[in-house]
Amino acid sequence: MSYDESPWEYTELPARAREAIENFVPPEELVTERLARYADVRPRPADHDGDTEELDGAVFTHHFAEIPGDQETVRWHYVETGSGEPVVFLHGMPDSWFMWHHQMAALSDSRRCIAIDLKGYGQSEKGRGDYRHVGAAQQLVELLDAIGVHEFVLVTHDRGTVQGDHIAAAHPTRVRHYVRGEQHLYHFNPALAPHDDLIAEAPWSGMMEDPKRFVVASYTMVGGLPVADEDMRRVIQEYSYPGITRAVPRYNMGSTFRKEWIERRRDLISRWRSPITLIQGWDSRTQPREFFADARERIPYAADVDVRYITGGHFWPLESPAEASALLRKVLG
Numbered sequence: 499m500s501y502d503e504s505p506w507e508y509t510e511l512p513a514r515a516r517e518a519i520e521n522f523v524p525p526e527e528l529v530t531e532r533l534a535r536y537a538d539v540r541p542r543p544a545d546h547d548g549d550t551e552e553l554d555g556a557v558f559t560h561h562f563a564e565i566p567g568d569q570e571t572v573r574w575h576y577v578e579t580g581s582g583e584p585v586v587f588l589h590g591m592p593d594s595w596f597m598w599h600h601q602m603a604a605l606s607d608s609r610r611c612i613a614i615d616l617k618g619y620g621q622s623e624k625g626r627g628d629y630r631h632v633g634a635a636q637q638l639v640e641l642l643d644a645i646g647v648h649e650f651v652l653v654t655h656d657r658g659t660v661q662g663d664h665i666a667a668a669h670p671t672r673v674r675h676y677v678r679g680e681q682h683l684y685h686f687n688p689a690l691a692p693h694d695d696l697i698a699e700a701p702w703s704g705m706m707e708d709p710k711r712f713v714v715a716s717y718t719m720v721g722g723l724p725v726a727d728e729d730m731r732r733v734i735q736e737y738s739y740p741g742i743t744r745a746v747p748r749y750n751m752g753s754t755f756r757k758e759w760i761e762r763r764r765d766l767i768s769r770w771r772s773p774i775t776l777i778q779g780w781d782s783r784t785q786p787r788e789f790f791a792d793a794r795e796r797i798p799y800a801a802d803v804d805v806r807y808i809t810g811g812h813f814w815p816l817e818s819p820a821e822a823s824a825l826l827r828k829v830l831g
Contacts, residue, residue, distance in 0.1 A: 506760055509685035515786035519689055522783070524718040532714050535727070539710060542735035544621060545575070554603035556580065565641050567627050574641050575621035576614040580606025583674075584647045585830070587613040588638075590656020590680060591697075591746065592713050594620035594736035596729075597655065597815050604823035605830070612647065614638065616658060618748060624741035629748035631758065635664035639672075651830060653677040655815060657749070660758055667769035676770065676800075677829060679777045680812055682759050684767070684796040685789035691755040698750035706743035713737050722781045722811020729816050773802040775829050777822075779814040780807045804829070 511519070545560040552558070558579045565572050577595045579602050587598040595613035602611035615622035617634050628634060638661060642650065652673050654662035659681035666676045682690075700706045713734045717725060725733070776793055778785055787807060794803040806825055810817035 508687045511687050512788045518783040529715050539731050539734050541738050553599045556603035556606045570627040572623045578612050580609050580611045582609045584610045584650040586650045588654040588658025592716050592737045596736050600819035601823045618745035620736050624745035631660045632664045635661040651675045655679040663766045667766040670771035673772045676772050676774045686759040690784050694755045700747045709738040710734050720783050720812040723817040725816045770800050774800045775804045777806050779811045781811045
């Protein structure tokens with residue numbers, strides 16, 4: 499049975515979500531006003547293996563690793579802080595490892611926190627290769643193998659969650675706890691994904707050619723609370739490394755949000771076994787909280803399922819950093 503012939507039905511949007519998505523594209527005047535605040539942001543020099551920096555009182559170390567892919571070699575950039583049980587963080591779009599730095603610093607007193615730039619993002623690989631989420635997810639696992647991480651807690655957001663879903667399904671005995679953020683689960687409505695086609699067409703439309711504008715517009719579009727200026731500046735810099743604007747759309751060229759949703763429901767959810775905590779922004783515009791009310795019954799074989807909400811919108815790790823850090827500490831024990 500093809501996708502087009504399948505019996506999948508979309509979930510009707512609650513009135514609150516319909517209103518939010520109708521005003522999805524922010525006024526150009528607002529984006530221009532916010533861009534002016536970051537007019538002086540300049541590209542950041544690339545890091546080198548072993549470079550360190552201090553954030554929130556914790557020392558972060560940058561690492562690079564070259565891991566065989568399919569026909570290519572994948573160069574990964576990842577950042578570590580702390581020691582103890584490994585916690586692997588995967589970011590969304592338009593972000594990088596830096597999205598998680600507040601939470602990593604908060605957990606570094608008892609955890610080995612590892613945040614990876616997804617392939618195509620930050621300082622990781624941007625060349626041709628496997629940009630199917632299932633393929634990229636397996637390459638992430640091969641990176642973890644290479645750096646000696648076998649069992650781990652997995653914390654994800656947005657596009658990183660799409661790959662996290664594959665990791666949790668393919669390696670159920672290795673993922674000790676899956677903390678899953680800001681991604682469709684059982685319910686979906688294509689009205690929530692007007693940006694799907696836009697991203698796939700970005701190399702031709704030029705939508706991402708100005709990374710600063712794209713980042714500011716994205717945060718304005720689906721953000722909830724203001725992000726600290728110093729954090730926003732670094733988000734812009736991390737999305738401005740050469741090659742990102744051409745590499746990131748490769749994911750959307752080979753798939754769609756609808757296909758991801760069907761694959762999740764048809765195959766992945768039933769293979770999740772670890773305890774799962776779903777974390778969503780209370781005012782998330784693209785994943786309305788009403789869509790997660792029945793999550794416990796939709797994930798039948800997980801050891802446990804918990805649903806938590808954080809003040810703010812889509813980018814809650816940076817919108818409500820203290821609340822997000824406290825919740826992660828509580829969830830992980």
